[in-house]
Amino acid sequence: MASQILPLELIDRCIGSRIWVIMKNDREFTGTLLGFDDFVNMVLEDVIEFEITADGIKKNKLAQTLLNGNNICMLVPGSDGPESHS
Amino acid sequence: MASQILPLELIDRCIGSRIWVIMKNDREFTGTLLGFDDFVNMVLEDVIEFEITADGIKKNKLAQTLLNGNNICMLVPGSDGPESHS
Amino acid sequence: MASQILPLELIDRCIGSRIWVIMKNDREFTGTLLGFDDFVNMVLEDVIEFEITADGIKKNKLAQTLLNGNNICMLVPGSDGPESHS
């Protein structure tokens, strides 16, 4: 087997850093990762929720937020969210 | 591994405090957290349900309420709900 | 850990009392709780189903009813259902 980066190892390296999270229901968040568990439930801090509307992206600020790992679709470590990719 | 806050540890710290819960079906509640279990089923007290309608946010008051953890999308400890973030 | 009310403990206290149940598919019921199991499957008696229509709330009476716990979204002990909260 080739040397590889395991998914949980990647998440663990992100603790203390910004991460972009896209949920299965298309909600999107960025925040500083404070912790996670084996179900990839995640605790984020200094969170921004992005609402993608017809008029552009609207941002809501949240403090500490816990996301249900079962509802997470994808993670992008080190990203500032949907505005930084186009 | 960096020092971190585990998700269940964050919920445990919230007992006795207000919490904002957003369900997978977009129902939203705030309440005082009375307890939870390993499936993150939650007991809330002094609950407000927020209905987001075209005319604004409508509030319904509920007493003790039990939420199915399997249906929870995200939690925001210490928050007064959708009106306090914009 | 702070002293807390566990979700199953709350349900157990409701046996013999009225309870309002909202399903994941938005069906709503009130009834007297006769019993439940570890999957939160519930047996209710003297059940009223609430159909929320454009013309208001329509009620259907049912006798003993068994609800699949996997399909339950939330429970409100002691409540008379959607009409008593507004």
Next chain:
Amino acid sequence: MASQILPLELIDRCIGSRIWVIMKNDREFTGTLLGFDDFVNMVLEDVIEFEITADGIKKNKLAQTLLNGNNICMLVPGSDGPESHS
């Protein structure tokens, strides 16, 4: 713990009697319960399927039918189905 009726106990008492079953996808059946297993898969006999249409309720007769317990939303023992409740 108060004395209670367990969900599987209620189903067991229904063997040989009529039962009304509402599936998660809103299909509705009545039939005589012949048996069930731990997943609440059910065998019914002399089954009537109710199709709720804009023109009223249409009935289809089926002989023995097996229902996937995972897809069942609720059960009403002793009921003749949607027409008997209104």
Next chain:
Amino acid sequence: MASQILPLELIDRCIGSRIWVIMKNDREFTGTLLGFDDFVNMVLEDVIEFEITADGIKKNKLAQTLLNGNNICMLVPGSDGPESHS
């Protein structure tokens, strides 16, 4: 406990006979049951798929077909499918 017919026992009796299968996504099949496993995955032979369209029922013939048990909603042993019930 009353004497009863277990769901898997009913399926086992159907081996070699025609069976009508309705999937959760409303696809419908009849076929001769060749085998099944504990997940109620099923092998059918001489299969007819029924497409229910606005113009009536359209039939497609298939040879051996394997159906994912997890996606099955209900089974009607001995039936020739939707045309034989009305």
Next chain:
Amino acid sequence: MASQILPLELIDRCIGSRIWVIMKNDREFTGTLLGFDDFVNMVLEDVIEFEITADGIKKNKLAQTLLNGNNICMLVPGSDGPESHS
């Protein structure tokens, strides 16, 4: 119990042969089966994806493809796909 063909046994016999796979989200593929595991994840080769559009069936060619067993609805061994059944 009557002699029967187990579902995994049927799949195992298909290795090296063409198979038609219909996913839960209605995507359809044919390909040569190279392998599978206990979750019925499948490896196909010389794959054709069928897009059923209002203008007829459009085909896309793919090389080796891995399908998530959890998302598979049905399998038809030996079939050339939707065009060969009507």
Next chain:
Amino acid sequence: MASQILPLELIDRCIGSRIWVIMKNDREFTGTLLGFDDFVNMVLEDVIEFEITADGIKKNKLAQTLLNGNNICMLVPGSDGPESHS
């Protein structure tokens, strides 16, 4: 049993190579596979997300990305994504 390629074996061979991933919610990505785990959670690098719109395919570039295996529908090793198949 015929000699075969196991699904996880195919993924393991892809480490260090390009792979095309199609999610259950129809999001599509290509990237270099850095690692995966038993749940087929995947770490990709140099990721392109493909948005299929009425005006054609729009591409977004992402750095390292983690995809939830539970949400993956299919994988095509060695592919450059939707543009290379038609």
